Amino acid sequence: MHGATTAARDSTREALLEAATEVFSRDGYHDATVREIVSLAGANVAAVKYHFGDKLGLYTEVLRATVLGAGHALVPALVDTDAPPEAILRQLIATFVHRVLGAQGSQGRFLLIAHELARPTSVLPRLVKEIVQPNYDRIRTLVGRIVGAPPDDERTCMCTLSIIAQIILYARTGSLVRLLRPALPLTRARLDRIARHIADFSLAALRAQRA
Amino acid sequence: MHGATTAARDSTREALLEAATEVFSRDGYHDATVREIVSLAGANVAAVKYHFGDKLGLYTEVLRATVLGAGHALVPALVDTDAPPEAILRQLIATFVHRVLGAQGSQGRFLLIAHELARPTSVLPRLVKEIVQPNYDRIRTLVGRIVGAPPDDERTCMCTLSIIAQIILYARTGSLVRLLRPALPLTRARLDRIARHIADFSLAALRAQRA
Amino acid sequence: MHGATTAARDSTREALLEAATEVFSRDGYHDATVREIVSLAGANVAAVKYHFGDKLGLYTEVLRATVLGAGHALVPALVDTDAPPEAILRQLIATFVHRVLGAQGSQGRFLLIAHELARPTSVLPRLVKEIVQPNYDRIRTLVGRIVGAPPDDERTCMCTLSIIAQIILYARTGSLVRLLRPALPLTRARLDRIARHIADFSLAALRAQRA
Amino acid sequence: MHGATTAARDSTREALLEAATEVFSRDGYHDATVREIVSLAGANVAAVKYHFGDKLGLYTEVLRATVLGAGHALVPALVDTDAPPEAILRQLIATFVHRVLGAQGSQGRFLLIAHELARPTSVLPRLVKEIVQPNYDRIRTLVGRIVGAPPDDERTCMCTLSIIAQIILYARTGSLVRLLRPALPLTRARLDRIARHIADFSLAALRAQRA
DNA sequence: AATGAATGAGCCTTCATTCAT
DNA sequence: GATGAATGAAGGCTCATTCAT
Numbered sequence: 001m002h003g004a005t006t007a008a009r010d011s012t013r014e015a016l017l018e019a020a021t022e023v024f025s026r027d028g029y030h031d032a033t034v035r036e037i038v039s040l041a042g043a044n045v046a047a048v049k050y051h052f053g054d055k056l057g058l059y060t061e062v063l064r065a066t067v068l069g070a071g072h073a074l075v076p077a078l079v080d081t082d083a084p085p086e087a088i089l090r091q092l093i094a095t096f097v098h099r100v101l102g103a104q105g106s107q108g109r110f111l112l113i114a115h116e117l118a119r120p121t122s123v124l125p126r127l128v129k130e131i132v133q134p135n136y137d138r139i140r141t142l143v144g145r146i147v148g149a150p151p152d153d154e155r156t157c158m159c160t161l162s163i164i165a166q167i168i169l170y171a172r173t174g175s176l177v178r179l180l181r182p183a184l185p186l187t188r189a190r191l192d193r194i195a196r197h198i199a200d201f202s203l204a205a206l207r208a209q210r211a
Numbered sequence: 212m213h214g215a216t217t218a219a220r221d222s223t224r225e226a227l228l229e230a231a232t233e234v235f236s237r238d239g240y241h242d243a244t245v246r247e248i249v250s251l252a253g254a255n256v257a258a259v260k261y262h263f264g265d266k267l268g269l270y271t272e273v274l275r276a277t278v279l280g281a282g283h284a285l286v287p288a289l290v291d292t293d294a295p296p297e298a299i300l301r302q303l304i305a306t307f308v309h310r311v312l313g314a315q316g317s318q319g320r321f322l323l324i325a326h327e328l329a330r331p332t333s334v335l336p337r338l339v340k341e342i343v344q345p346n347y348d349r350i351r352t353l354v355g356r357i358v359g360a361p362p363d364d365e366r367t368c369m370c371t372l373s374i375i376a377q378i379i380l381y382a383r384t385g386s387l388v389r390l391l392r393p394a395l396p397l398t399r400a401r402l403d404r405i406a407r408h409i410a411d412f413s414l415a416a417l418r419a420q421r422a
Numbered sequence: 423m424h425g426a427t428t429a430a431r432d433s434t435r436e437a438l439l440e441a442a443t444e445v446f447s448r449d450g451y452h453d454a455t456v457r458e459i460v461s462l463a464g465a466n467v468a469a470v471k472y473h474f475g476d477k478l479g480l481y482t483e484v485l486r487a488t489v490l491g492a493g494h495a496l497v498p499a500l501v502d503t504d505a506p507p508e509a510i511l512r513q514l515i516a517t518f519v520h521r522v523l524g525a526q527g528s529q530g531r532f533l534l535i536a537h538e539l540a541r542p543t544s545v546l547p548r549l550v551k552e553i554v555q556p557n558y559d560r561i562r563t564l565v566g567r568i569v570g571a572p573p574d575d576e577r578t579c580m581c582t583l584s585i586i587a588q589i590i591l592y593a594r595t596g597s598l599v600r601l602l603r604p605a606l607p608l609t610r611a612r613l614d615r616i617a618r619h620i621a622d623f624s625l626a627a628l629r630a631q632r633a
Numbered sequence: 634m635h636g637a638t639t640a641a642r643d644s645t646r647e648a649l650l651e652a653a654t655e656v657f658s659r660d661g662y663h664d665a666t667v668r669e670i671v672s673l674a675g676a677n678v679a680a681v682k683y684h685f686g687d688k689l690g691l692y693t694e695v696l697r698a699t700v701l702g703a704g705h706a707l708v709p710a711l712v713d714t715d716a717p718p719e720a721i722l723r724q725l726i727a728t729f730v731h732r733v734l735g736a737q738g739s740q741g742r743f744l745l746i747a748h749e750l751a752r753p754t755s756v757l758p759r760l761v762k763e764i765v766q767p768n769y770d771r772i773r774t775l776v777g778r779i780v781g782a783p784p785d786d787e788r789t790c791m792c793t794l795s796i797i798a799q800i801i802l803y804a805r806t807g808s809l810v811r812l813l814r815p816a817l818p819l820t821r822a823r824l825d826r827i828a829r830h831i832a833d834f835s836l837a838a839l840r841a842q843r844a
Numbered sequence: 845a846a847t848g849a850a851t852g853a854g855c856c857t858t859c860a861t862t863c864a865t
Numbered sequence: 866g867a868t869g870a871a872t873g874a875a876g877g878c879t880c881a882t883t884c885a886t
Binding site (some may be wrong): 587600631 | 664791799801
């Protein structure tokens with residue numbers, strides 16, 4: 001009996017989390033409405049209060065489960081290898097582009113971050129501290145190795161941001177890009193081309209910095 | 212006396228625009244409330260209807276003024292000269308960086324645009340069509356001349372976007388950058404360094420594309 | 423100079439009255455907006471206050487000019503003749519049907535009354551007392567002559583209302599009729615048929631009452 | 634206990650419907666305010682949204698209940714019998730007159746419909762299509778049998794409308810009739826006389842059409 | 845553990861009206 | 866005699882939240 005109860009409880013809680021992940025990813029924290037989430041989860045409005053206290057509690061939980069909990073591994077796994085730095089960077093860019101632009105459904109991790117960056121909630125500082133900052137530092141170190149400068153060097157930092165900027169442009173200001181250019185279907189091949197361009201463009205710039 | 216009258220007549224309108232710029236920049240269109248704007252402007256709620264029709268009308272006016280003030284009005288004058296393409300591009304980047312960040316509200320101007328890009332309203336398409344697109348086309352042509360490719364070439368377009376991306380993110384003192392790096396005072400010298408970095412980074416990349 | 427001033431004053435006043443007649447006839451007092459009226463008249467919002475005090479003042483003036491002033495003549499002219507009562511009634515019905523249904527533009531007199539009856543303002547009592555009641559009494563006398571009963575007889579009154587009801591149905595609940603029957607264009611011939619039907623129907627009923 | 638729960642649960646909804654019927658009947662849809670309704674019902678503004686979606690949803694519910702209660706639900710049972718057509722029509726008229734005026738609020742029921750006809754909302758078309766039109770068709774068939782013409786014949790339709798018109802205006806104690814005649818108490822005997830008059834008047838006219 | 849019902853604060857908008865010129 | 870500008874009250878609606886069961 002206790003097992004069944006637990007299962008039932010978890011099922012509602014899980015459904016809520018799943019629905020919230022989808023809606024928060026699509027609309028961001030501010031635009032998402034509790035009612036759409038509970039409706040999608042087949043649950044009641046008050047269930048949010050019961051399980052998570054309030055909307056922000058639910059959001060925090062979603063962020064924790066989706067990003068904070070699972071996001072630690074990606075960048076380190078790519079960066080901390082013995083491959084040549086340029087190859088690593090290229091791989092890093094490709095991975096992000098595909099994740100960011102190819103995101104759909106449960107792949108909402110990056111959309112969640114994008115929304116959070118665009119309109120921060122009180123959760124942002126922790127998100128940045130735990131996820132973004134460490135990854136930024138890792139990439140900075142990588143870039144530093146390519147340009148031949150310490151990670152803290154201003155040039156290194158600026159170059160890193162220049163690279164990140166290009167990836168973010170597509171993820172965050174997708175609407176602008178879509179308006180400036182005819183809406184091409186984002187095929188896998190097209191994503192490859194975008195990634196390759198960013199890598200080529202950036203590596204050329206980095207090499208020039210080194211000289 | 213007539214001048215005074217005009218000044219008096221327009222003063223509410225001006226106050227409204229000023230307050231709206233501040234509030235919209237801080238909160239974005241959706242979170243901003245008309246009530247705070249009019250209260251800040253020392254005006255009545257109905258004044259917004261009288262002068263701008265509704266909240267969106269007021270926002271449109273603010274956004275248009277901001278985008279034009281952000282340097283877009285200068286693009287034709289800068290681009291359509293006989294100077295060497297690389298010099299033009301360098302100048303263009305410097306102009307945008309200074310305009311965007313060097314104005315009074317330090318970051319108000321760009322925050323507004325950042326909000327709009329992050330969470331577009333119905334104004335964005337028209338704004339892009341009327342102001343941004345033509346300038347984008349101009350810059351694309353310029354970049355095409357540098358990389359030795361037609362303006363419509365995919366590489367040309369991607370390179371152009373890569374440059375724009377850096378200005379958008381880089382010049383930005385928004386949440387991400389502010390959190391990643393200690394908030395440095397944006398001195399004139401610092402803006403110069405940022406602009407020079409973007410130009411160096413991008414021109415090196417473009418030259419590499421040409422070869 | 424004084425003449426010119428007077429002419430100018432009257433012209434604005436007249437324009438307001440004309441525009442108000444049109445708008446009040448179309449929308450009724452409650453739905454009409456002062457702004458549409460002054461916009462149509464090419465005048466300023468405050469002109470209403472100046473010339474008529476307020477919206478109700480303007481409405482009263484319109485009603486007076488359109489209905490109270492000019493409406494006295496129609497029914498008496500038709501009724502107070504030596505023609506046989508049945509012919510008079512037939513003519514009365516035809517006239518009203520054409521006026522009520524054929525109304526367009528400046529012919530707003532009946533529309534104004536219809537709106538006023540549907541949603542009375544404080545002007546209604548006077549309107550009824552001065553226009554409607556006398557005409558009702560006249561028609562009652564006429565009907566009384568046909569059924570062979572005094573004007574105050576309950577049967578006479580009921581018969582009169584039965585006739586009026588048929589006319590009003592088309593004018594007042596036009597939307598219902600239009601929904602129940604396909605929207606035929608109200609040609610002159612069609613109005614004639616409607617009028618003839620009401621007359622035939624009613625006279626047959628009246629004759630039966632007499633027997 | 635479950636009954637009590639249901640009663641308690643529906644009590645706000647019921648109170649809302651009752652208050653809305655009163656206010657909508659007095660002021661019509663456009664002039665009625667949600668705030669007065671909820672205040673009268675001792676409920677909150679948001680309760681309207683919860684139970685009926687919005688003001689129009691509440692109004693739709695009220696109007697539907699009123700129209701059905703006004704006798705429309707009984708038409709099929711009355712018409713589809715083997716009684717002689719004239720007796721059926723007489724019974725139909727009596728039923729409507731008593732239903733419409735004899736209910737509790739004395740005139741509330743019909744005032745609501747009168748308002749709707751005078752100033753239709755978007756609900757009218759659906760209401761007519763779903764409820765009124767079928768009954769109109771039934772009555773038309775009945776009238777057709779009396780005058781000896783097909784239900785679609787123009788004369789049949791016009792005669793039907795002439796009868797309906799009398800009920801609509803006649804039974805009404807609205808502004809016009811109330812002003813034209815001293816407000817008599819609507820005793821049962823008086824309602825009988827009104828109904829008998831309409832039936833006598835109309836049947837005489839119909840018989841004349843047949844000849 | 846969960847729910848249907850209800851709440852209150854707040855939003856944008858609209859209107860007739862009035863003020864200062 | 867006339868106007869552009871400004872006002873305040875009010876209206877419908879939406880949302881996250883909470884209560885009683």
